Every structure is written in structure tokens, then in C-alpha cells.
Amino acid sequence: MGADSGLDVAKAVEPDRVHRSVYSDPGIFELEMERIFNKVWTYVGHESQVPAVGDYWTVQVGRQPMIMVRHSDRSVRVLYNRCPHRGAMLYGDRSGNVGKGIICSYHSWQFDTDGSCKAIPLDKGYQGTRLTPGDENCNIKTAARVESYRGFVFASLAADGPSLGEWLGPARIAFDDMCDRAPEGEVEVVPTCFRVIQQSNWKIFLENQLDALHPAVTHESTGRAAGEVEQAIQKKGGNAPLSYHFLSAFATPISKWDAFQTIGYRHGHCILTGYMGLRPRDPDTLAYEKVMAKAYGKKRMEEILGVNIHHVLLYPGLSVQSPLQQLRAVRPLGVDKTLTEIWHFRLKGAPEAIYRRALGYYNLVNSPSTMVNADDLWNFWKIHKGLESQGGDWVSFHRNAGQDLETNDVTTSVIGTSEQPMRNQFKAWTQYINGAT
Amino acid sequence: MAKKTKPALKSVARKSVNGHDTLREVEQLLYRQAECLDGKRWQDFIELFTADGTYWMPASPGQTTGDGVPSIFWEDRNLMTVRLKRLTHPRAWSQKTAWGTNHVIGNVILSKEDANGDLVVRSRFHMMEFRNDTTRHFAGSYVHHLKRTKAGHRIKLQRVDMVNAEGPYEYVLQAWV
Numbered sequence: 001m002g003a004d005s006g007l008d009v010a011k012a013v014e015p016d017r018v019h020r021s022v023y024s025d026p027g028i029f030e031l032e033m034e035r036i037f038n039k040v041w042t043y044v045g046h047e048s049q050v051p052a053v054g055d056y057w058t059v060q061v062g063r064q065p066m067i068m069v070r071h072s073d074r075s076v077r078v079l080y081n082r083c084p085h086r087g088a089m090l091y092g093d094r095s096g097n098v099g100k101g102i103i104c105s106y107h108s109w110q111f112d113t114d115g116s117c118k119a120i121p122l123d124k125g126y127q128g129t130r131l132t133p134g135d136e137n138c139n140i141k142t143a144a145r146v147e148s149y150r151g152f153v154f155a156s157l158a159a160d161g162p163s164l165g166e167w168l169g170p171a172r173i174a175f176d177d178m179c180d181r182a183p184e185g186e187v188e189v190v191p192t193c194f195r196v197i198q199q200s201n202w203k204i205f206l207e208n209q210l211d212a213l214h215p216a217v218t219h220e221s222t223g224r225a226a227g228e229v230e231q232a233i234q235k236k237g238g239n240a241p242l243s244y245h246f247l248s249a250f251a252t253p254i255s256k257w258d259a260f261q262t263i264g265y266r267h268g269h270c271i272l273t274g275y276m277g278l279r280p281r282d283p284d285t286l287a288y289e290k291v292m293a294k295a296y297g298k299k300r301m302e303e304i305l306g307v308n309i310h311h312v313l314l315y316p317g318l319s320v321q322s323p324l325q326q327l328r329a330v331r332p333l334g335v336d337k338t339l340t341e342i343w344h345f346r347l348k349g350a351p352e353a354i355y356r357r358a359l360g361y362y363n364l365v366n367s368p369s370t371m372v373n374a375d376d377l378w379n380f381w382k383i384h385k386g387l388e389s390q391g392g393d394w395v396s397f398h399r400n401a402g403q404d405l406e407t408n409d410v411t412t413s414v415i416g417t418s419e420q421p422m423r424n425q426f427k428a429w430t431q432y433i434n435g436a437t
Numbered sequence: 438m439a440k441k442t443k444p445a446l447k448s449v450a451r452k453s454v455n456g457h458d459t460l461r462e463v464e465q466l467l468y469r470q471a472e473c474l475d476g477k478r479w480q481d482f483i484e485l486f487t488a489d490g491t492y493w494m495p496a497s498p499g500q501t502t503g504d505g506v507p508s509i510f511w512e513d514r515n516l517m518t519v520r521l522k523r524l525t526h527p528r529a530w531s532q533k534t535a536w537g538t539n540h541v542i543g544n545v546i547l548s549k550e551d552a553n554g555d556l557v558v559r560s561r562f563h564m565m566e567f568r569n570d571t572t573r574h575f576a577g578s579y580v581h582h583l584k585r586t587k588a589g590h591r592i593k594l595q596r597v598d599m600v601n602a603e604g605p606y607e608y609v610l611q612a613w614v
Contacts, residue, residue, distance in 0.1 A: 190507060192496045192497065192506075192507040194496070194507075194509075194606075195604070195605035195606065196605065196606050196608075196609060197605050197606065197607045197608070199607075199608070218530065220526075220528050221522075221523045221526035221527075221528050221529035221530075222519075222523045222526075222529075224522070225519045225520075225521075225522030225523040225526060226519050226523075228522060229515050229516075229518050229519045232515075233515060240515075244519075247519065339605060344507070352505070355505075356505065359505065359506075359507065362507055363507060363508055363509075363510075363511055364516075367496070367507070367508070367509050367510075368509050368606040368609050368610055369494065369509050369510045369609065369610045369611075370609050371519070371520060371523050371611075373609060374531050374609050374611050375529065375530050375531045377531075377608055377609060378530055378531030378534075379530070381569075
């Protein structure tokens with residue numbers, strides 16, 4: 001398997017530039033599915049999505065339809081959404097409860113929530129055949145590995161590879177930062193999932209997430225619009241909700257974005273440090289800090305609220321915005337089509353007003369009416385079209401190339417607008433494609 | 438006296454004191470609102486709302502309020518003004534491609550009329566959008582909570598339930614539906 005275009009995949013990625021086929025070639029996409037998405041840890045959901053035994057959500061891992069389900073021993077299992085008999089998908093809806101068991105709608109084979117076959121109707125029909133009811137061929141196939149970290153459940157379709165903890169490495173701060181901000185140390189999912197489809201290759205979204213050079217350009221219109229209304233409200237003596245600031249911050253002048261920093265870790269994970277200043281001194285924040293100080297003590301609270309992150313990217317499939325309790329899971333649908341599933345979470349034990357901040361961001365930035373992603377998705381489509389074209393072969397990631405500071409597998413950008421996150425992502429891409437990870 | 442075999446159809450539509458048909462009046466309001474959207478007359482659209490009016494598109498059909506729960510839109514006039522300013526900004530990049538919509542409103546039912554003239558109106562819409570050489574169709578229901586003012590009825594709350602509220606969106610919604 002390789003590039004349809006005949007390109008030598010080993011030569012497609014250089015340290016500071018990438019061949020356009022990597023984004024547009026269907027053969028390379030297939031290779032990515034096999035060597036990246038079928039191997040890595042994929043986020044399948046949060047444990048609080050399936051609180052009761054038998055609760056399930058259907059989810060895509062790599063390109064496989066899977067089921068995340070709560071088993072009777074309270075563990076969360078991830079099964080292939082496929083009946084071992086004739087191959088029908090077991091659940092065609094998004095979520096529910098299996099009731100007395102998983103039952104195939106085709107011939108009523110019945111399974112427990114760990115995938116084991118409980119009953120096959122009229123099983124005498126198998127006497128003297130090569131299929132023995134009760135053997136493992138009658139069970140639903142399970143994900144090779146399932147692990148969770150602070151309530152966030154991941155599955156891998158490969159039996160071998162680093163454990164979830166090893167794979168996350170320091171990028172586990174995505175979940176530590178989110179959960180530590182809860183006085184009870186954990187979060188709970190809000191069971192609404194916004195789904196938005198992008199007409200572009202999955203990597204274009206990931207690159208954009210940590211691209212500090214684009215907001216002032218792409219989102220200037222929304223940033224300015226929100227800034228003007230924010231000021232008008234304040235002029236009238238009112239208090240504009242923090243959600244206006246979420247939008248107006250996008251108009252931060254391009255020169256200021258260099259003050260931020262990106263930090264790259266192994267496996268392509270990366271962090272963009274924060275810029276929104278999410279610790280105002282208003283009564284809601286002060287009330288929250290009181291609860292936090294009671295839960296953790298003042299010193300620990302300061303450490304927790306001092307964590308300064310905008311996005312954490314867990315390559316290749318998850319973008320986490322921990323201080324606002326949002327995440328976007330990436331599901332590649334094809335070489336030029338990508339689904340993002342967008343969730344947000346409640347900080348357990350935090351005042352309602354703090355949840356409303358997360359909600360404001362979820363509605364304004366991450367819902368299908370988003371005034372922010374409207375221009376991102378437009379860019380993504382144009383980028384993809386440009387990379388399908390023969391107007392040039394290479395994508396440039398030269399910005400501050402050769403200047404990244406590297407110690408112990410951690411790469412730090414010299415300035416916020418460095419293209420270090422993209423170089424770090426392609427370092428991992430190359431390792432996966434070469435089978436080195 | 439002839440025995441009634443069927444109950445009379447329940448309707449709150451009635452002639453108002455000055456002889457105008459209330460239902461006809463609210464239909465005109467709904468059509469005018471659709472015209473504002475299709476004509477991209479965003480400021481006129483906003484002015485159909487009361488000063489404290491809200492445009493709400495729920496994230497799921499079972500929601501009873503947009504307050505404190507996820508919504509696709511939950512906008513007061515200030516947030517509507519942000520949207521207007523963005524749509525008309527010279528560097529709202531995704532506005533560069535030609536686009537247009539066509540709304541058709543029907544099945545208008547006056548479901549509540551208060552003594553002070555406030556109304557609740559249900560209706561159905563179908564909207565076709567052409568954008569970036571692609572056609573999209575959206576359909577669903579409106580519930581307009583209308584306040585009687587000196588200038589005629591104004592929208593206190595408009596609820597917009599998309600049939601595909603919980604489905605995946607190919608691209609996003611840049612303007613109100």
C-alpha cells in the first residue's frame with residue numbers, strides 16, 4: 001500500500017516542508033488509517049456518558065464502528081459494532097441501554113456487554129458444523145486495548161504499543177488541568193454532542209488548532225464585531241459576559257501572538273499556552289476560588305488555576321481545551337472529509353456560574369452556529385483544494401525552523417507563531433508511517 | 438335544536454376590535470421576517486425583536502429553555518448585533534462566496550392569544566440555501582412568542598426547532614434560520 005500518485009512516501013515529509021500528496025492522496029490516507037489510526041489510542045468517550053450498566057454510545061475508532069458500553073462489573077468495554085454471525089451492525093443509533101443484553105436485529109444472537117455470546121436461537125442447526133456455539137468465534141470482537149485516564153476512555157485496535165499513560169506522557173495535563181479545576185477533582189459530561197463535518201483532510205484541522213498566526217487574520221471579523229459590542233455594553237454601564245471576551249480575544253493583534261508558546265511532546269502531542277486571561281476578578285470567579293481553596297488549600301489552588309493552557313492536542317485525534325472544559329474528537333471520514341465531535345464538561349462541585357462560562361464558549365465557538373469556525377472551515381476547504389492542485393508541490397513549515405529548543409523529547413518554540421507544532425506533528429507522522437512507534 | 442355531532446374546531450383566531458384578522462397580521466410578520474433573512478436585511482431582522490427578545494435554536498427537541506443548557510443559537514439583541522457586525526465585516530472571509538437563501542413559511546397556527554394582545558404562534562419553515570456551489574435544505578418549526586407594542590407585534594422569543602437539530606452539520610450556519 002502506498003501513494004496513488006506514485007510518490008515515495010518516505011520522501012514526502014522533510015523536517016521543514018511536506019509534500020501536498022500527504023493531504024490529498026487517497027493511498028496515503030489508507031496508509032494513515034492502517035499505520036496511525038489503527039494503532040494509536042483513540043478517545044471513545046467519557047465514563048459519565050454511560051453511568052448505568054448496559055448504557056452504550058456508538059463511536060468510530062479509526063474507521064471502525066464501535067460500541068462503548070458499561071459492563072455489569074462496572075468497567076467500560078469497547079466492542080466492534082458487528083454481529084459475529086452475518087456481520088450486521090448491532091446498533092444503528094447513537095446511544096441507549098442494551099436492556100437484557102445485546103441482541104442482533106437480524107437473527108437474534110444474544111450477547112453480554114463484554115461481547116460474550118449468551119444465546120444463539122435454534123443452535124441445534126450448528127451440530128456437526130465447523131461452528132461451535134460457545135466458542136470465541138461466537139463472541140463480539142473487542143477492541144484490543146481499553147484504558148481510561150481520569151474518566152476519559154480510550155481504545156486502541158492494536159494489541160501492542162505504549163500504555164495510555166506512556167502514550168499521553170506530559171500531554172496528560174489536558175485531563176489533569178480540566179479535572180483539577182473541579183473542586184471534586186473530576187468532570188461530568190454534558191450529554192450534547194455537536195457534530196460538524198469539514199470538507200478537508202484531518203491534518204488541516206490539527207495544524208490549525210495550534211496555529212497562533214491565524215486567529216488575528218482568519219477571525220478578525222468576529223473578534224472586532226464582539227469587541228465593538230462588548231465596549232458598547234460597557235459604555236452603557238453594563239457588564240458584558242465573559243463570552244464576549246472569548247470572541248474579542250481573537251482580534252488580538254498579530255504581533256502579540258508571539259508572546260505565547262507552543263510545547264511539543266512525543267507522539268505529536270502539543271500545547272499552545274493560554275491567551276484569554278480566564279481568571280478575572282469578578283464575584284463569580286471569587287466565589288469559585290473560595291470553593292477551590294476549601295477543597296485543595298490555597299497553595300494547591302494557586303498551582304491549579306495558574307496552569308496556562310489554551311489547547312492541548314493529542315495527536316492524531318483529539319483537541320482539548322482544558323480551562324473551558326471542551327474537547328473536539330477528530331473522526332476521519334475520507335481523505336477530504338473529516339467529522340469533529342464536540343463535547344463539553346461540568347466541573348463537579350463548582351458553582352453554576354463557572355459552568356455557564358464553559359457553556360458560553362460551547363454555544364458561541366463550538367456549536368453549528370459558530371462565528372469562529374465558520375471562517376476556519378472555509379479556510380480548511382480552500383487549503384484542501386489548493387493541495388489537490390498542481391500549483392506547487394510543497395507545504396511550507398519553515399517558520400522558525402531550526403530554532404526549536406529541544407530537551408528530553410520536549411520541543412519548545414522560540415515564539416508563539418512558530419510552525420514548531422506542525423513540525424512536531426509530522427515527526428510523529430513519519431515515525432508512525434515508518435512503523436517506528 | 439339540531440344535535441351537534443362534532444365539537445367545533447378549537448381556534449383562538451378571532452377578529453380584533455378594529456376589525457383586522459389577527460392571524461393574517463401575524464402571518465405577515467412571519468413573512469416579513471423571512472424576507473429580512475432572504476434579503477440579508479440583518480438590522481431589520483433584529484428590530485423585529487423586543488429590546489429583551491431572544492432568538493433560540495435548541496440543541497435537542499426536548500429542551501424547554503435555552504437558559505443554562507447547550508443551544509445551537511441562544512442570542513439576545515447584543516449577540517445578534519455581534520453576528521450582524523461579523524456578517525457585514527469586509528474581512529469575514531467565508532462571506533466572500535456568493536450565497537443566498539429562500540424561506541417558505543406555512544402551517545401557521547395561532548395557539549394562544551392573551552387579553553393584552555400577546556400571542557403564541559406556531560409555524561413550519563423550509564429553507565433552501567445555496568452557498569459555495571452547493572445546495573442545502575433545512576426544515577423545522579418556529580414558535581414565536583409575540584408581544585403587543587405600539588408599533589405592532591414584536592418577538593419576545595423565537596424558538597427554532599431544526600428537524601436535523603441533533604444531526605451532523607455539513608459546514609455551519611452563519612446566519613439565523
